[in-house]
Amino acid sequence: MPLIKNNQIIDNIWTYVPDDAPLGDESHIILGLERFLAERLQQRSSNKALGVRLAPADDPEKLRPYLDELDLIEVDFPKYADGRGFSQAQLLRRRYAYTGELRAVGEVLRDQILYMHRSGFDTFSTTRADLSDVMAALDEFSLSYQKAADIREAVFGIRQKR
Amino acid sequence: MYRYDEFDAALVNERVSQFRGQVARRIEGSLPEDEFKPLRLQNGVYLQMHAYMLRVAIPYGQLGSAQLRRLAEISEKYDRGYGHFTTRQNIQFNWVELKDIPDVLQDLADVEMHAIQTSGNCIRNVTSDHFAGATADELMDPRPWCEIIRQWSTFHPEFAFLPRKFKIAVTAAAHDRAAIRVHDIGLHMKQQDGTTGFEVHVGGGQGRTPVIAAKVNDFVPESEILDYLEAVMRVYNRFGRRDNKYKARIKILVSETGAEEFSRLVDAEYAAQSAHEKIDLPGDEIERITAYFKGPKLPTRPLESTAFNDARVADPDFDEWAAVNLHPHKQAGYTSVTVSLKPIGGLAGDATTDQMMVIADLAEAFGHDDIRVSHAQNIVLPHIAIDDLHAIYQQLQRAGLATANESLITDMIVCPGLDYCNLANARSIPVGQDIQKVFADPAYQRDIGKLHINISGCINACGHHHVGHIGILGVDRKGQEFYQISLGGRADEKAAIGEIAGKALSQEEIPAAIKQIIETYRSHRTSKDERFIDTLERIGHAPFKEAIYAAD
Amino acid sequence: MTSVRPKLKPEAPKAITAWDTQTGQTVWMTPDGSWSVKSGDLGIFVGDVAEAKLSEARGQESKVTDPYFMEVTEDGAICGRETLRENIRSNGPTVAYGKAGQALSSTLGK
Numbered sequence: 089m090p091l092i093k094n095n096q097i098i099d100n101i102w103t104y105v106p107d108d109a110p111l112g113d114e115s116h117i118i119l120g121l122e123r124f125l126a127e128r129l130q131q132r133s134s135n136k137a138l139g140v141r142l143a144p145a146d147d148p149e150k151l152r153p154y155l156d157e158l159d160l161i162e163v164d165f166p167k168y169a170d171g172r173g174f175s176q177a178q179l180l181r182r183r184y185a186y187t188g189e190l191r192a193v194g195e196v197l198r199d200q201i202l203y204m205h206r207s208g209f210d211t212f213s214t215t216r217a218d219l220s221d222v223m224a225a226l227d228e229f230s231l232s233y234q235k236a237a238d239i240r241e242a243v244f245g246i247r248q249k250r
Numbered sequence: 251m252y253r254y255d256e257f258d259a260a261l262v263n264e265r266v267s268q269f270r271g272q273v274a275r276r277i278e279g280s281l282p283e284d285e286f287k288p289l290r291l292q293n294g295v296y297l298q299m300h301a302y303m304l305r306v307a308i309p310y311g312q313l314g315s316a317q318l319r320r321l322a323e324i325s326e327k328y329d330r331g332y333g334h335f336t337t338r339q340n341i342q343f344n345w346v347e348l349k350d351i352p353d354v355l356q357d358l359a360d361v362e363m364h365a366i367q368t369s370g371n372c373i374r375n376v377t378s379d380h381f382a383g384a385t386a387d388e389l390m391d392p393r394p395w396c397e398i399i400r401q402w403s404t405f406h407p408e409f410a411f412l413p414r415k416f417k418i419a420v421t422a423a424a425h426d427r428a429a430i431r432v433h434d435i436g437l438h439m440k441q442q443d444g445t446t447g448f449e450v451h452v453g454g455g456q457g458r459t460p461v462i463a464a465k466v467n468d469f470v471p472e473s474e475i476l477d478y479l480e481a482v483m484r485v486y487n488r489f490g491r492r493d494n495k496y497k498a499r500i501k502i503l504v505s506e507t508g509a510e511e512f513s514r515l516v517d518a519e520y521a522a523q524s525a526h527e528k529i530d531l532p533g534d535e536i537e538r539i540t541a542y543f544k545g546p547k548l549p550t551r552p553l554e555s556t557a558f559n560d561a562r563v564a565d566p567d568f569d570e571w572a573a574v575n576l577h578p579h580k581q582a583g584y585t586s587v588t589v590s591l592k593p594i595g596g597l598a599g600d601a602t603t604d605q606m607m608v609i610a611d612l613a614e615a616f617g618h619d620d621i622r623v624s625h626a627q628n629i630v631l632p633h634i635a636i637d638d639l640h641a642i643y644q645q646l647q648r649a650g651l652a653t654a655n656e657s658l659i660t661d662m663i664v665c666p667g668l669d670y671c672n673l674a675n676a677r678s679i680p681v682g683q684d685i686q687k688v689f690a691d692p693a694y695q696r697d698i699g700k701l702h703i704n705i706s707g708c709i710n711a712c713g714h715h716h717v718g719h720i721g722i723l724g725v726d727r728k729g730q731e732f733y734q735i736s737l738g739g740r741a742d743e744k745a746a747i748g749e750i751a752g753k754a755l756s757q758e759e760i761p762a763a764i765k766q767i768i769e770t771y772r773s774h775r776t777s778k779d780e781r782f783i784d785t786l787e788r789i790g791h792a793p794f795k796e797a798i799y800a801a802d
Numbered sequence: 803m804t805s806v807r808p809k810l811k812p813e814a815p816k817a818i819t820a821w822d823t824q825t826g827q828t829v830w831m832t833p834d835g836s837w838s839v840k841s842g843d844l845g846i847f848v849g850d851v852a853e854a855k856l857s858e859a860r861g862q863e864s865k866v867t868d869p870y871f872m873e874v875t876e877d878g879a880i881c882g883r884e885t886l887r888e889n890i891r892s893n894g895p896t897v898a899y900g901k902a903g904q905a906l907s908s909t910l911g912k
Contacts, residue, residue, distance in 0.1 A: 144492075168285070168288075168411070169288065169371070169411055170411065170492055171371075171408075171409070171410065171411025171412060171487060172487060172488055172492075174407060174408045174409075174410070174411065174487070175408055175484050175487045175488050178408050178484075182524075182526070182527050183522065183523075183524060183527060197285055199272065199285075199289050200410075200411075202407070203405075203407035203408075203410055204407075206407035207407050207408055216285070224271075228264060228267070228268045229261065229264050229265075229268075229405065230260060230264065231257050231260055231261055231264075232405065232407075233261075233401045233402055233404050233405065233406075234402060234405075234406055234407070234529070235529065235530075236407050236408070242529070243257045243258075243261075243401070244401070244529075244531055244532060244535050245530075245532065245535075246257065247255070247257065247535060247538065248532045248534050248535055276823070276864070277823060277824055277864055278864060279863060279864035282863055283823075283863055283867050283868065297821055297826060297867060297868070298826075299828070299887075299890060299891050300826075300827070300828055300891065300894060300895075301821075301825070301826040301827060301828075302825075302826035330899070330900050331900040331901055332899060332900040332901075332903075346826070347824060347825040347826060348823065348824055348825065348826055349824045349825070593904070593907035593908065594907060595906060595907040596903060596904065596906075596907030597897060597899055597903050597907075600899065600900075600903065602900055602901055602904055604901075605904070650904050650907070650908050668886065668887060668890060669890060669895035669896055669897055670895060677896060679895075679897045680896060680897055683897070728883065729882070729883040729884065729885060729886060731886070
């Protein structure tokens with residue numbers, strides 16, 4: 089499954105460990121939110137790098153105190169039609185000022201990637217798009233009516249600076 | 251009306267290119283239908299019984315002549331010579347081919363139109379009062395805020411995959427003609443201590459579970475309204491149910507959470523917004539957009555028109571029409587004209603290519619280029635000099651557009667039903683036509699007075715049956731069509747959900763049943779000034795139910 | 803998509819109907835597995851053959867969309883619970899529309 093970040097294919101060094109599975113000896117592991125909250129102290133002493141995977145119903149505010157120690161947050165889209173991950177991303181980036189990697193995983197469709205990027209995702213794990221698709225999708229609109237988590241200024245503001 | 255600047259135009263054109271690519275991928279096979287579906291829906295493309303259907307946005311129901319002409323051209327070139335105006339002030343083309351839709355969208359973009367977010371689980375076309383900017387009874391013009399909300403909600407990255415569709419309506423008149431209390435969000439514009447703002451109603455809706463919206467905020471100042479809407483949307487996107495399609499609308503979240511608790515959640519989300527998250531709409535931008543809606547400069551005219559009065563005497567049909575299809579204008583000597591799309595035995599809301607051309611020409615010649623679509627599926631020419639009415643009437647008459655029935659019993663809201671719609675359980679159009687035939691006599695209709703019959707072909711309630719004074723719902727019983735009558739619904743500021751009168755009737759029984767209801771009303775009303783809905787409220791439903799089922 | 807699609811017994815005769823992906827026209831699978839816009843051309847399938855034909859149809863996404871079984875008699879006439887719906891799909895709306903609809907209404911009004 090290609091992993092795409094900043095218009096490049098990158099290697100995935102992270103391993104997601106399901107809630108009921110034991111931890112292996114991987115150096116970079118991703119845990120579900122509750123497991124992360126329960127085991128984070130214990131894992132910090134193990135020299136493992138920790139990431140978290142958010143399910144759609146998870147409240148990202150629970151991560152707020154630990155954002156500095158996280159290198160990766162994955163937001164899972166088990167079904168593409170479930171758009172809760174867009175709000176989770178906006179909260180993490182804009183309200184909680186998370187600056188690490190924010191990865192969209194699951195049913196990530198080519199035609200959702202622009203909105204995901206605008207909501208704050210910088211990495212996309214998808215079988216439904218290759219690198220050229222992702223780059224094309226990100227380029228489809230040159231303007232936006234809203235401010236969001238990307239660097240674009242809203243049209244409302246651009247007009248007043250003319 | 252609003253005109254696109256280079257930014258609006260660029261976005262709409264980029265959308266056409268994007269959709270062209272999506273259609274190409276669909277046809278060539280790399281984009282499966284399951285993944286294409288939400289994309290085509292967000293461009294207003296359905297797959298209906300017979301063909302693809304394209305729903306084109308008419309933001310808050312306003313069109314210019316060039317735009318209506320373009321719709322007429324599209325109806326001829328890509329469809330079968332007609333279009334269907336909807337209860338959300340949009341237009342639908344019933345027979346377009348998928349491979350042509352990108353070209354249709356380009357034709358639309360060239361006249362500053364689009365089909366963006368006219369379907370799908372996103373924020374839909376913002377609707378409003380069809381007399382906005384013209385009517386004598388409004389506090390201010392709601393359209394600038396409709397346009398601002400249109401822009402804010404267009405391609406909103408966070409709210410494109412909501413639990414379910416989301417509809418916003420705005421009014422600024424005491425008499426609510428935009429049905430704001432049966433929308434996901436209804437905004438009623440107000441002024442408080444010199445500040446413009448909005449009373450916010452959330453969680454209204456029709457469909458399977460009809461609900462009148464709860465008022466969640468008495469007054470949100472205009473400077474804060476977009477941020478407040480963001481808060482409502484985020485609460486809904488995060489907490490709205492996604493386990494059951496029929497419980498996914500915001501009305502279910504509001505009713506299951508409780509209006510007070512819901513309101514508290516919104517307030518908490520709003521309070522948590524930090525400064526850099528605020529939309530911070532520049533005041534100059536509000537002014538810029540508002541300036542587009544100043545309306546035409548109408549020359550001063552006398553209150554009375556001799557030409558008009560003489561024509562009424564000379565032409566009794568015109569007199570009939572003028573008594574029914576005009577709405578008071580804020581300026582003396584002018585009026586707002588309803589062009590009825592409800593001819594007796596016709597198809598509610600349909601207009602042919604030629605009819606659209608005629609209306610566009612009239613708007614250009616007499617109506618300052620301003621055309622509106624009403625949620626009752628009629629067309630409105632909002633700024634007409636009373637002196638010009640007879641000339642306009644004669645042209646409308648020649649085009650089959652002069653039916654004198656605005657808000658009367660034959661001016662029904664009717665969904666396309668099983669004749670077109672994949673979701674329908676029963677036909678709506680023939681039922682409406684049969685009822686119209688019973689009440690075709692103009693004198694009889696006027697005697698009955700204002701009355702709304704709304705017909706839906708299934709529980710999704712696109713024909714607004716829940717809020718019809720008389721509602722008719724088509725149901726399927728083992729492959730047979732039956733129709734359930736409800737009484738007492740209304741969509742205005744006293745919004746209410748109708749109550750089912752009794753067992754469903756066959757299609758053949760419906761016209762007589764409606765006739766019984768009407769005769770019961772006529773025998774009980776205190777005078778001709780007491781409307782059907784008021785008599786019903788005064789005497790209760792029992793006499794009407796007895797009348798419907800008396801023959802059993 | 804239609805709101806209700808009744809489950810048909812394996813031995814019941816059935817046709818396969820769908821929409822042409824490019825045009826949106828209603829189409830029916832013919833006996834030889836091609837597609838026709840005329841319901842008169844439909845093929846009648848039963849049992850495992852019917853299932854195989856349906857899954858074959860589902861594999862032709864770029865040609866047809868959302869294929870499903872439609873109930874027919876042994877002679878290929880539309881029948882069963884969805885008769886009205888399928889007749890409308892086959893014959894078009896039951897009401898005159900466009901110019902024809904307008905002509906009809908103008909004779910009824912005055």
